[in-house]
Amino acid sequence: MLRDDRQVAMNEVRGQLLALAEYYGYARHDLDQELATFFRQRGEECAAQARQIGEAIGALGDLPDGSKPDSYLFHELAETLMASLKGDRAQAHLDERLAEERSLIRYVDQALALPGTPAVAVEQLRAVRAGAEAASHRLGRHAGG
Numbered sequence: 001m002l003r004d005d006r007q008v009a010m011n012e013v014r015g016q017l018l019a020l021a022e023y024y025g026y027a028r029h030d031l032d033q034e035l036a037t038f039f040r041q042r043g044e045e046c047a048a049q050a051r052q053i054g055e056a057i058g059a060l061g062d063l064p065d066g067s068k069p070d071s072y073l074f075h076e077l078a079e080t081l082m083a084s085l086k087g088d089r090a091q092a093h094l095d096e097r098l099a100e101e102r103s104l105i106r107y108v109d110q111a112l113a114l115p116g117t118p119a120v121a122v123e124q125l126r127a128v129r130a131g132a133e134a135a136s137h138r139l140g141r142h143a144g145g
């Protein structure tokens with residue numbers, strides 16, 4: 001069965017949310033209490049939104065991708081290396097999450113631009129975008145970017 005553009009786009013959003021949930025969980029151990037709490041909460045929010053997007057994908061007649069992002073281990077190693085080079089693991093985590101949240105916004109915008117997406121899915125995508133915008137704003141304040 002071939003996927004249509006909406007299904008592909010929704011799976012991209014879901015995959016990015018799943019990756020963010022994992023990355024936030026991994027990174028929070030290197031942060032002060034305030035940021036660690038934010039990372040835990042944002043990771044939980046991303047996981048919940050991924051579940052909701054998965055249900056929306058089902059409503060489009062598709063099954064959500066079941067795989068975990070393949071790049072997780074590579075990403076974790078690259079982030080650790082970058083943190084070592086910068087000398088500040090917390091700053092590296094902030095910079096990486098900010099870039100990933102901005103990437104999520106781009107994925108959501110691409111999905112929202114496709115015609116024929118059911119209203120419920122559009123509403124969920126807008127909620128994902130709002131969460132990513134809020135997280136980007138908060139990360140930007142802490143990261144200085």
